[in-house]
Amino acid sequence: MLTQLTLDQLRILASIVDEGSFSAAGRRLGRVQSAISHAVRNLEEANGVTLFDRSSRRPELTAEGRVLVEQARRVLAQVDTYERMAGAMAAGLEPQLTIAIDPFVPTPAVIDLLAGLRQAFPDIAVTLYTEGIGAAERRIVSGSAIIGICALNPFAPVTVQAFRIGSIDMVPVAAKGHPLAGKAAPLEPEDLAEHVQLVLTDPLESTGPNFNVVSPTVWRFVDIGRRLDFLLGGFGWGFMPHYLVREHIAAGRLFKLALSDANVLLGAIDVSVIHDRSRTPGRAAQWLLTKMREPDWHETFAYSLPKSADAKL
Amino acid sequence: MLTQLTLDQLRILASIVDEGSFSAAGRRLGRVQSAISHAVRNLEEANGVTLFDRSSRRPELTAEGRVLVEQARRVLAQVDTYERMAGAMAAGLEPQLTIAIDPFVPTPAVIDLLAGLRQAFPDIAVTLYTEGIGAAERRIVSGSAIIGICALNPFAPVTVQAFRIGSIDMVPVAAKGHPLAGKAAPLEPEDLAEHVQLVLTDPLESTGPNFNVVSPTVWRFVDIGRRLDFLLGGFGWGFMPHYLVREHIAAGRLFKLALSDANVLLGAIDVSVIHDRSRTPGRAAQWLLTKMREPDWHETFAYSLPKSADAKL
DNA sequence: TAATTTCGATCAATAATATCGATTATGGAG
DNA sequence: CTCCATAATCGATATTATTGATCGAAATTA
Incomplete structure (x- = not known):
């Protein structure tokens, strides 16, 4: 003793x-x-x-x-x-559930999801990663996370099993004082070319191609919050998830830009839940996957975003 | 087993x-x-x-x-x-230290004090009572608290040992829209008589005499925060600790009333630390008492209040 | 008041189990 | 391959927890 x-x-x-x-x-x-x-x-x-x-x-x-x-x-x-x-x-429950989430995925839906998980499996240890864009998928591929909630990379390995759970409207915005903010007519590529575009980037593949990159001059950000600060500061224009800038647009701090169709590559980002087909998810992971495939939960996810009619405005 | x-x-x-x-x-x-x-x-x-x-x-x-x-x-x-x-x-440390504080005692000084206590005695269990006015002294007398920080009642039993640690400036105030708020000349008792005075009261002795009671019509409050809400709502006038209404006066939501000398019974409340002479304080209680008697700590206490020059303004 | 019940302390006997010491098997470094 | 450190195994022993019986004190009941 x-x-x-x-x-x-x-x-x-x-x-x-x-x-x-x-x-x-x-x-x-x-x-x-x-x-x-x-x-x-x-x-x-x-x-x-x-x-x-x-x-x-x-x-x-x-x-x-x-x-x-x-x-x-x-x-x-x-x-x-x-x-x-x-x-x-x-009894077979996985000891640890690691979830990786892309930064633009809205928090309320995730919180709701994890609250349900906590009720079903009160004692499971959960680790939640939110890093730069692209990091979630990389963690699934490397095996350091079991479940990812992220935008699906079209070049993802075949072992990545994906299921679309919703989409996030993206809007081009600029701050109140920004030269682009005033222009009402549809903006052509040449209008944008003279202004800096603020882009969210994968921290590990900063040289690689990014979607929705229109301007030739680009500032790259890993942290979406920091990028929002720069947008608000009038440093440039960029695409933002609509739910994140909704308040700022309503308050007149940010203006939605009316781009011509030639510029709009992606009006929305599809969000998927992904996991590695080659490793069997544990009971709690299975629970999460099942839950996220329910139509009910898709509504919860959509509800945490502004209505699409709203986004078009 | x-x-x-x-x-x-x-x-x-x-x-x-x-x-x-x-x-x-x-x-x-x-x-x-x-x-x-x-x-x-x-x-x-x-x-x-x-x-x-x-x-x-x-x-x-x-x-x-x-x-x-x-x-x-x-x-x-x-x-x-x-x-x-x-x-x-x-080793002789008291298992539990119970401290009772009157509601008008400013929090920052107490927090500072208890942070020091926690450093000196990391594992002692502390209970902090903040109730109606007068309750702290009653807890000392009844033995349900060891140390009190409160206004000393002149009729306190002789077993209550008190040490003055500072004073809190009291100012008469009324809300922006209140009839008394406009008057610049010193207010006489007859001016006040027609208006309701909001008074902080001892919840157990609501019929007894209160200090600083001037108006014949009195509303009594146990909770100082609630009373502040009513003052701000324009329900009457009353004395408030200056540090609590400083911001409101600066913002123009409350006005300091200029009472004639005949009305001002107490411009400040003396705050004392008290304990029961008949029960020996434990090591942690002793530490607190010693600390509060240091001139340094009196400065800390005073610093958590507006400067007196300010209060006169 | 007297009898009865309930309670906690004590103690010796016993059951349970933690620890030791010696031995064997195994993986990794040189 | 050999050597070293390590973990598993096992019987013997020391330690500890638990039991069951008994005692005196305090509350409850008749």
Whole structure:
């Protein structure tokens, strides 16, 4: 035995407080009273703290005891979690679920999804990656994440199984003071050429091709929030998910640009849930995949975005 | 033994991960290697989860093991807290420190104080009461709190030991639209008589005398925040701690009233730290009392209030 | 008041199990 | 291939938890 203190002692302590007496605790735990008495004595001697005042009929917690029982319960709660986690794993639940999400995927739908997961699998450890664009898919391919929610790269390996769950409207915007913001007529490529386009880019493949790149002069951003700051600051124009700039457009801080059809390569980004076909998803991953394939959840996802009629405006 | 799982097993698990091998963990814990091996086997069998992959030279955690080690460490951290708390109590530290604070005492100074307490006594349990005015002193007298920070009642029992730590400027205010707000000349009692005064009151002694009560028509509030809402709503006038209404006066939402000297009973409330002379304060309480008597801390307290020159304005 | 029940402490006997020490098997480095 | 460190295994032993019986004190009941 490494230490004096044992879990059994703490469990017994908690039971005594719950039941009101040593004997009753013994009955509940299936031990004789003397065993309880002995355990309490050991616990008290382990730390040199008297836990119960036995002078009256029923044992009463001392001031020290009152505080330590609470701490004992915290210990037991953590132990309980350990055992539930271990039990779930023994029953075949994957120990850890890693999810990678592209930065433009709206948060509310994901939160809703994970709240459901937490209810179905309370003790599973979840890791959520949100990195630069393209990173989610790369994590699926490399195996460092099980489930990805991202834009599907048309050149993705065949082992990547994808299922479309919705789409995000993209709008070209510029800040209030920006020269492009005023022009009402459809903007032609030559109008855009003289202005800097702010582009969201894959941090690892910054030299590669990007979609929706129109201007010859491009600033590349890995962080979509930072890019929004630059857009608001009037540093250039760029495509943004409509749900992220909706408020800014309504407030007049950003203006939607009316591009001519020649410029609009992508009016919306398709969002898919992806996983690696070659590795079997665990029970929790399976649950997530099933959930995201339900039409109901597609509505939830769409609801977290502005209505499409709104986006056209 | 009530359960299969023991603290020793978890401790051993953590040590193995720290040291990198069963043998090394045994050396650190003063056990032979076979004891470690046995303990791990028991832990694995208790939950039916394999924690280590032993196929290579050094044991490697399985995916399940990685997650469970983290949980084991959480358990051990709670146990450690239990032991430190118990140890502190055995060394004479009071298990619980209860502090009662009057609602008008500014929070920043108290936060600063308790941050220091936490550093000096990391594991003590603190309960902080903030109730109606007068409640703090009552808790000291009744013994349900050890230290009070409050306005001293001149009729307090002699067993209450008090030490003045500062004062809070009180200003009479009324909202923008209130009839009194416009008047520049010093207001006489007859000017006030026609208007409702909003008063902070002791919830248990609402019929008793209150200080600074000038108007014959009085609305009594227990919650100072609620009273501020009513002041802002223009329901009447009243005395407020200057630091709480400073912003509102600057923003023009509240106006400071110019009362004639006949009305101003209390321009400031003295704040004292009090405790019951008859019960010896514990080490942590003693620390607080000493700290609050230092001139340095009086400055901290004063700093959390507007400067007095400001208050006169 | 007296009898009865319930409770916690104590102690010796016993059951359970943790630890030791020796041994064997195995993987990795040189 | 050899050597070293390591983990698993096993019987023996030491340690510890648990039991069951008994005692005195305190509350409950008649």
